[in-house]
Amino acid sequence: MTDRYARQIVLPEVGTEGQARLAAATVLVAGAGGLGCALLQYLCAAGVGRLLIVDHDRVDESNLHRQPLFRMSDVGQPKACAAAAALRQLNPGVAVEEAVERLTPANSAAWVSRADVIIDAADSLALTYILSDECLCQAKPLVSASVLGLSGYVGAFCGGAPSYRAVFPEMPRQAGSCAQSGVLGTAVGVMGTLQAHMTLAILLQLTPPVLGQLISVDFRTLRFSGFSFGSAREPSGPAVPFIAPEEVREADLVIDLRSLAEAPVSPFPGALRVGVEEVETAGLPDASTSRVVLCCRSGIRAWRAAQALRRAGHVDLALIALGD
Numbered sequence: 001m002t003d004r005y006a007r008q009i010v011l012p013e014v015g016t017e018g019q020a021r022l023a024a025a026t027v028l029v030a031g032a033g034g035l036g037c038a039l040l041q042y043l044c045a046a047g048v049g050r051l052l053i054v055d056h057d058r059v060d061e062s063n064l065h066r067q068p069l070f071r072m073s074d075v076g077q078p079k080a081c082a083a084a085a086a087l088r089q090l091n092p093g094v095a096v097e098e099a100v101e102r103l104t105p106a107n108s109a110a111w112v113s114r115a116d117v118i119i120d121a122a123d124s125l126a127l128t129y130i131l132s133d134e135c136l137c138q139a140k141p142l143v144s145a146s147v148l149g150l151s152g153y154v155g156a157f158c159g160g161a162p163s164y165r166a167v168f169p170e171m172p173r174q175a176g177s178c179a180q181s182g183v184l185g186t187a188v189g190v191m192g193t194l195q196a197h198m199t200l201a202i203l204l205q206l207t208p209p210v211l212g213q214l215i216s217v218d219f220r221t222l223r224f225s226g227f228s229f230g231s232a233r234e235p236s237g238p239a240v241p242f243i244a245p246e247e248v249r250e251a252d253l254v255i256d257l258r259s260l261a262e263a264p265v266s267p268f269p270g271a272l273r274v275g276v277e278e279v280e281t282a283g284l285p286d287a288s289t290s291r292v293v294l295c296c297r298s299g300i301r302a303w304r305a306a307q308a309l310r311r312a313g314h315v316d317l318a319l320i321a322l323g324d
Helices: 003-009 015-023 034-046 079-090 108-113 125-138 185-204 276-282 300-311
Strands: 026-030 050-054 095-099 117-120 141-148 151-158 213-218 223-228 253-256 292-296 317-321
Touching (some): 015 185, 026 034, 026 108, 034 050, 034 079, 079 095, 108 125, 117 125, 117 185, 125 141, 125 151, 141 185, 151 185, 185 213, 276 300, 292 300
Parallel strands (some): 026 117, 050 095, 253 292, 292 317
Antiparallel strands (some): 151 213, 213 223
């Protein structure tokens, strides 16, 4: 053992046994953006043995104020590849594997199965639910965070604790984005670092456990708050699942909730183009199909439409978040 980790090995909560536990661990990180850039550096520096990075996006100059793992020379490069290269320079003793792809309902099970802890750093509410569902199924811990404007939260779900759905059974009617609402790089860095800390606490089996805990931060007032959700109950009945586009069946009725201005061409040639407000007020023009698949960019409009159809008696529903 080199002196690289000497300052954390001296901690009684770590020691040589804890350091060996970190070295034997595999962590999956979904997203190499603002949260990912912060947490990846600290997990790598701490000596987590293997990091799996999944991100489909490329580095843009507008990312650099909150993603300091990247340099100007990385602009245009896949984030997963640029992050992996930087981490290998930071700590050659850590194995880093990158994948330039979306994490979807079709591949989430395979990725989750490879890791001891899963980190949601993708800034996609649909993916949070997808990962939570899979982590609950596989009994794997999920550390999820989100930052918007001057507020953020981080929580540790599943792996013996309640799932994200147990705490947040309903999606919001609308969600903002960093591009629309803005975000301070320091706020993202704090929340990403808290994700890294929670992950290390899980791997080191620190007590009291962080699983079942959520922390909220108001960066305007510098107030921290939080709560324990260990007693939260999983929603009764099956949840409306997110599926991948390739999982659409020929007999499905597909409804693309995006406007023609937003998406002139749908990936589903036979899809109905109906707005979410019309579905909420008028229902479906044809309810004879075996399954209704609702799709939009983020998944939020699809969820809203699904709730309206459920109230009208539809039970065989699925959601697709098509992304940008």
